[in-house]
Structure formats: C-alpha cells, structure tokens
Amino acid sequence: MENIGIAKPHGGKLVSRITKKDPSELFSISINTDLANDVENIADGIFSPLEGFLIQEDFEKVISRGRLANDLPWTVPIVLDVDKETATKMKDAGDVALNVEGKNFAILHVDDVYNFDKNAVTNGVYGTSDPKHPGVAKTINMKEFLVGGKIDYVKRPDETPIRRYRKTPLETRNFFENAGWKTIVAFQTRNVPHVAHEMLQKASLNTHDGLFVNPLVGKKKSGDYKDEVIVATYESLIEHYYPKNRCYLGTLHTEMRYAGPKEAIHHAIMRKNFGCTHIIIGRDHAGVGTYYDPFAAHKIFDLYPDIGIEPIFFPAFFYCRKCLSFASERNCPHGQEYQESLSGTKLRAMILDKQNPSEYMIRPEVSKVLMKWDNPFVD
Ligand SMILES: [Zn+2]
Numbered sequence: 001m002e003n004i005g006i007a008k009p010h011g012g013k014l015v016s017r018i019t020k021k022d023p024s025e026l027f028s029i030s031i032n033t034d035l036a037n038d039v040e041n042i043a044d045g046i047f048s049p050l051e052g053f054l055i056q057e058d059f060e061k062v063i064s065r066g067r068l069a070n071d072l073p074w075t076v077p078i079v080l081d082v083d084k085e086t087a088t089k090m091k092d093a094g095d096v097a098l099n100v101e102g103k104n105f106a107i108l109h110v111d112d113v114y115n116f117d118k119n120a121v122t123n124g125v126y127g128t129s130d131p132k133h134p135g136v137a138k139t140i141n142m143k144e145f146l147v148g149g150k151i152d153y154v155k156r157p158d159e160t161p162i163r164r165y166r167k168t169p170l171e172t173r174n175f176f177e178n179a180g181w182k183t184i185v186a187f188q189t190r191n192v193p194h195v196a197h198e199m200l201q202k203a204s205l206n207t208h209d210g211l212f213v214n215p216l217v218g219k220k221k222s223g224d225y226k227d228e229v230i231v232a233t234y235e236s237l238i239e240h241y242y243p244k245n246r247c248y249l250g251t252l253h254t255e256m257r258y259a260g261p262k263e264a265i266h267h268a269i270m271r272k273n274f275g276c277t278h279i280i281i282g283r284d285h286a287g288v289g290t291y292y293d294p295f296a297a298h299k300i301f302d303l304y305p306d307i308g309i310e311p312i313f314f315p316a317f318f319y320c321r322k323c324l325s326f327a328s329e330r331n332c333p334h335g336q337e338y339q340e341s342l343s344g345t346k347l348r349a350m351i352l353d354k355q356n357p358s359e360y361m362i363r364p365e366v367s368k369v370l371m372k373w374d375n376p377f378v379d
Contacts, residue, residue: 006176006184006275007309011049011072014169014273018043019152023097023104029086034219036100036157037253038078041270043106043153044168046252048273053080055112055148063124066262066303073269073304075262076125079146080108087113087145104154111149118142125259128291134221134258162217162227167250172212173275175248181210185312186271186279188286189215190256192225192233192370194342194361196317198241199326204280204312211247212276213238219255220378221288223348227251229369229376236369250274260285260292261300265307272309281311316341319360351376 009015031039041047049072054062057069059077066075082090090096091113097104118139119129126135157163176184185204189197201211213234217227231251238247252270257263263286268279285297293299298313315328318341322334340360350357352375356367370376 006173006182007272007277009045009048009169009273010269010308013048014045014173015042015048015051016045017051017151017153019107019154021107021152021154023107023154026095026097026104026107027089027093028097028099028104029082029090030099030102031080033100034255035080036098036105037218037255039098039106039151040153040156041254042078042151044170046169046254046270046273047078048169050074050078052108052111052150053146053148054078056114056116056146059114059116059146059148063120066265073265073307076257076259076266077121079148081142082145082147083143084145086143087147090147098151100157105157106154107152108147109149109151110147113145113147115145125257125262126291127260127262130291132289133291134288162231162251163253165231165249165251166253167274169273169275172248172250176210176212176275179210179245179248183208183278184210184212184276186212186214186268186274186276186309188252188267188271188279189213190220190224190230191344192230192362192376193237193366194347195319195359195363196326196341196361198237198363199317200280200282200314201247203314204278205246208278209246211242212271212274213247213249214252214271214274215249216254216256217251218253221256221258222378224256224378226373226376226378229373232369232372233366236365237363240365241363256286258286258288258291260287261296264297264311265300265304268301268307268309268311272307276309278310278312281313283314283316348377 061069062077068074090110096108098106121139122129122136185208215230271279284294301311317326318339320327320332320338322338323332342361
C-alpha cells in the first residue's frame with residue numbers, strides 16, 4: 001500500500017526487496033553486521049530508490065557529483081567491497097548468497113564488478129584524505145573491488161531489545177497517516193537528549209504536526225553513546241516531557257559515516273523515505289573533529305533544491321539566565337556569562353564521574369536513566 005498525502009519516497013516509489021527465494025544452494029560470502037543492516041535498509045526502502053549495491057556508473061556519479069546516474073540526489077556510496085579472488089567467484093556465480101556468521105540472509109544478483117579510486121572516495125565523500133578521519137580510515141581499509149547489483153532479502157536477524165524500535169518506511173508512513181500528521185519533522189541523533197535538543201525539537205513542533213525522533217544505532221566511534229543508552233534516555237524523555245500524540249520514536253540501523261554535509265543529505269533522503277516532510281539539521285550535523293565548517297551541512301542544501309524534503313536549520317540552543325529561556329545566538333544578545341550550556345565532552349566527564357548535570361542541561365528523569373550504566377559509552 002502506497003501512501004499519498006505525505007512526502008513521496010525518493011525517486012517516487014518505495015522500494016521493497018523482500019523475497020521468499022531460497023539462497024541455500026548459492027555460492028555464499030560473509031559480510032559484517034553494518035553491511036547486513038544496509039542490505040536490510042535497501043530491502044525496506046529506507047534507501048529508495050536503491051535496489052542493491054551501486055553499480056559503477058552510479059558509484060562514480062555519487063562520488064563526483066553527489067547524484068545517481070539518473071541525476072537524483074545521492075551522496076553516500078552504498079557499496080560492497082571484496083578482494084580480487086572473491087570478486088571473480090561472484091562474477092562467475094551470478095547470484096550470490098550473503099551471510100552473517102554463516103547464516104544466509106539475502107541474495108545479491110551480481111551486475112557489475114569494478115575497482116575504484118580510494119582517494120576519489122575520501123575527497124569526494126569526506127572532503128579530506130586525512131587517515132585520522134574515521135570515514136577515510138574505513139575507506140583505506142576497504143578491499144579493492146566493488147560488486148554492484150540488486151539484492152533480494154530473505155531472512156531478518158533475531159529480535160533484540162533495540163530492534164524492537166527499528167521501523168520500516170511502511171510502518172512510519174502508516175503511523176503518520178493514522179495520526180493525521182501532514183507535516184512531520186525528523187530529528188536525527190546519536191546522542192542522549194540534552195534539554196537544548198528537546199527545546200529545538202519542541203520549537204519545530206510549534207509549527208509542524210509531528211516529530212519523528214530517529215536515533216541512529218549501529219557502528220559508531222569510541223566515546224559515542226551506546227545504542228541502548230540513547231533509546232532508554234529518549235523513552236524517558238518522551239514519557240515525561242512530550243505530548244502523547246505528537247512524537248514518534250524509531251531507530252535507524254545504519255552506521256555513522258561522519259561525512260558532515262554529504263551525510264546530512266543522506267540523512268535527509270532516508271527520512272524523506274520514512275515519510276517526513278522536514279528534517280532538523282543542526283550545527284556541524286554528522287561532523288567529527290574540526291573537519292567541517294559548522295554550517296557546511298546547511299549550505300550544501302543549496303545544491304539540492306530537488307531533494308524533496310525541507311531542511312530546518314537550527315543554531316545551537318543554550319539556556320540564558322537573562323532571557324529566562326532557551327535561546328540561541330540568533331535571538332539572545334547576552335554574553336556567555338549568562339549561558340548555561342553543555343558541551344558533549346563536559347557531559348561525558350560528569351557522567352563518568354557520577355555527577356548529576358543541572359536540570360538546564362539534562363532532565364532529572366533522563367539523568368536517572370543515564371546513571372544506571374557504569375559506562376554508557378562505546379569503548
Ligand atoms: Zn539572553
């Protein structure tokens with residue numbers, strides 16, 4: 001069932017690649033959980049219009065122009081890398097089973113095998129070739145061949161507490177439609193909710209019908225919050241501080257790429273596929289270290305007037321003791337001496353020290369949940 005009324009999927013049609021085919025007789029290759037997550041995302045249409053791993057023609061346009069060969073916006077390459085020997089075997093086999101830890105879960109119909117220029121990827125996607133950048137480091141470690149082709153998804157992984165929150169675009173679209181929401185704002189996060197984040201989300205609820213809080217779970221870098229911590233703290237925040245009929249929580253299972261502006265576009269496209277009409281793009285969205293201008297992830301949207309989801313740009317919020325409210329540099333003239341603000345680094349130190357942050361920074365209900373973990377961070 002295709003929903004109309006809310007945002008159309010990217011490319012016009014929601015992809016569905018779920019099948020009952022049997023992969024057990026096929027030549028099978030093992031892939032890691034991050035890639036398996038992305039195969040499931042393709043199958044569910046989260047990556048619409050992609051129906052599989054990129055073929056060379058699309059891959060090269062994504063790297064050089066941030067668009068697929070048919071000109072649709074697409075900025076992050078979704079690819080399968082293999083060594084030369086495996087590439088040859090896959091090409092000969094034609095249809096290949098994909099497995100995680102020996103369990104076949106999908107079929108790849110091999111369409112294209114090609115090698116690629118890692119420097120072009122690092123500069124094109126991450127804007128740097130510095131091996132200290134996590135995305136660059138990952139690219140350097142990739143195998144030398146890419147295999148493109150459509151996938152068919154056969155078997156989902158076992159349920160886990162986190163997977164309970166995994167939503168498909170069909171589920172979110174049905175929910176939004178049943179709720180009667182016409183404008184839906186997506187909020188991407190990989191953090192526990194600060195009160196400043198809550199205020200920013202609520203600012204958008206003043207003028208839009210619903211909020212889709214969509215934490216990204218999956219591989220992250222050391223020092224980021226563990227997935228279960230992000231979900232548990234949001235559950236608590238939503239229970240105590242959000243109107244029941246205005247907010248929906250669902251997880252998105254894909255890895256962080258730390259590609260800054262290019263990833264902001266990718267984040268927007270995925271939320272468009274979930275049925276969102278708007279997405280909040282914050283300061284230094286999907287950035288890492290000081291690789292990106294804090295507002296580069298805003299400016300890049302100028303290049304994509306055809307993206308089909310509207311970005312809402314917010315500056316960073318802080319509490320101002322003189323304004324007596326949450327404010328930003330756009331609407332508050334008072335100096336830093338009046339500001340209660342909290343850097344992620346400072347908060348991390350407080351949590352590990354078991355100190356409760358102030359109520360202007362983290363809600364007490366959320367702090368309580370946070371303090372249950374001896375170490376809520378990825379090692
Ligand atoms: Zn002020």
